[in-house]
Amino acid sequence: MRKISGMTLTIKDILEVLRDEVVEFVDFIGDGEDESFNQVVDLFSAYEKKYMDEYESLSNLPVISEDDINANFATIKNYYPEYYKGHALYKYREIMESLVEMRCPICDCSFAYSQVTLDHIIPKKKYPYYSITPINLVPTCYNCNMRKNDGTPSKILHPYFHDFITFDYLTVTLEVNEKEPTESIINLGFTELNSDDVNEINKVESIKANIDLYKLRQKYTDIINISFSKLIDEFQKVVSIQNDVYSINELKKYFKLMDIFMDSNDYNYVDEDFLRHLCIVEITQNTHFLSCLAEKLNIFVDYDTQIVESMEKLNNKIKESPLYNQSNTLELIKETLPMIMFIGLYKFTDKSLNLINYRGVYQKEDSVFKFKPEEQYLNSILAHQVFSINESLLLSKVQPKGQAGTEIVIPTGNKNFCILLVNGLFNIKSQKLNELEILIKKLLVKTVN
Numbered sequence: 001m002r003k004i005s006g007m008t009l010t011i012k013d014i015l016e017v018l019r020d021e022v023v024e025f026v027d028f029i030g031d032g033e034d035e036s037f038n039q040v041v042d043l044f045s046a047y048e049k050k051y052m053d054e055y056e057s058l059s060n061l062p063v064i065s066e067d068d069i070n071a072n073f074a075t076i077k078n079y080y081p082e083y084y085k086g087h088a089l090y091k092y093r094e095i096m097e098s099l100v101e102m103r104c105p106i107c108d109c110s111f112a113y114s115q116v117t118l119d120h121i122i123p124k125k126k127y128p129y130y131s132i133t134p135i136n137l138v139p140t141c142y143n144c145n146m147r148k149n150d151g152t153p154s155k156i157l158h159p160y161f162h163d164f165i166t167f168d169y170l171t172v173t174l175e176v177n178e179k180e181p182t183e184s185i186i187n188l189g190f191t192e193l194n195s196d197d198v199n200e201i202n203k204v205e206s207i208k209a210n211i212d213l214y215k216l217r218q219k220y221t222d223i224i225n226i227s228f229s230k231l232i233d234e235f236q237k238v239v240s241i242q243n244d245v246y247s248i249n250e251l252k253k254y255f256k257l258m259d260i261f262m263d264s265n266d267y268n269y270v271d272e273d274f275l276r277h278l279c280i281v282e283i284t285q286n287t288h289f290l291s292c293l294a295e296k297l298n299i300f301v302d303y304d305t306q307i308v309e310s311m312e313k314l315n316n317k318i319k320e321s322p323l324y325n326q327s328n329t330l331e332l333i334k335e336t337l338p339m340i341m342f343i344g345l346y347k348f349t350d351k352s353l354n355l356i357n358y359r360g361v362y363q364k365e366d367s368v369f370k371f372k373p374e375e376q377y378l379n380s381i382l383a384h385q386v387f388s389i390n391e392s393l394l395l396s397k398v399q400p401k402g403q404a405g406t407e408i409v410i411p412t413g414n415k416n417f418c419i420l421l422v423n424g425l426f427n428i429k430s431q432k433l434n435e436l437e438i439l440i441k442k443l444l445v446k447t448v449n
């Protein structure tokens, strides 16, 4: 919600137009026009002042009762249609609309997608005295006006008085559908607003009430779901013309390219573009989603056959020429397995993996020789598990950007490790890949230690 500045119209301006241009209004004022008109102006101006003074607690304003001496003035609400197009007050409606810069001050969405309406902040049904008072009329999108209906929250956020940056509080999460990742569900939430400060607590309460009143959760959730399905459609069009394997890094790159704004700081409003940006941020950060998607896309690449053939070749080669040292073992593995881009033997010392011997492509970077992995990665290595990862750490350092690949780490004992960088996105749960890893381990253990 954004504050609207520059609102200077008063109920007096409105009543004067009605007196000068609307015939029925003269009947409303009654006999003795000038005197009666001044009384009406005084009465409604007093209400207007009360509204301005008590804008923090508008719901406490008195509701009209039958025995109120001025009850007949409640019919002032019959003049509200004068704000419609072609009627006496339409010019004032245009002035109000010009204050909001083509965006709904409640939901932030562009008016390009919606009709502009005037929303009674406190409803005219319950508070007829404020039915034509400009300060109670806020230009909003049709959607917000309709969703709010006649609701009045206990704490009202009012765009002529308050400011609240909605997008500071939004969060997006993906519920990944592992079998059909493109049919995952995206959810939007508001971060829990908490504070110990009394003023802040009140503000937070008003914000929450406002979100509920205008049903903003539903509105943004609808938009984000549309954004997600459009993004997936666009993505599928892009990949349908490529015929390649996809790594997580590649997929990230594709989705990032679809973001018109690269930086969150470019946004000022929660609108369709911003919600799409949030979608992309969540997609590119959700490794689980990307790996499911990568697996789905690479489903037709038969790597298991490639692995079986490679193992056969490797076994035959060993029979032909026995292995006698480390270099010749690495050479043999690298030559026999066409998908291996790099095979490196590392020793773990001083919290780093230090390269002892290698074969294959690499970029001349210190990070390859002295590889300092993150703790989580390191723990897995030290636990002596053979494991493969699709989102590679070393791989990202040695490989041209965006190329598909899998990284395999094989512990060979005595704090020695073999890291294989394999071309192509292998199914890391594949039994065949596991067998290949065990075979390589068997060969290396003999010569490494």
Ligand SMILES: [Zn+2]
Binding pocket: 104, 105, 106, 107, 108, 109, 140, 141, 142, 143, 144, 145
């Ligand atoms: Zn709106």
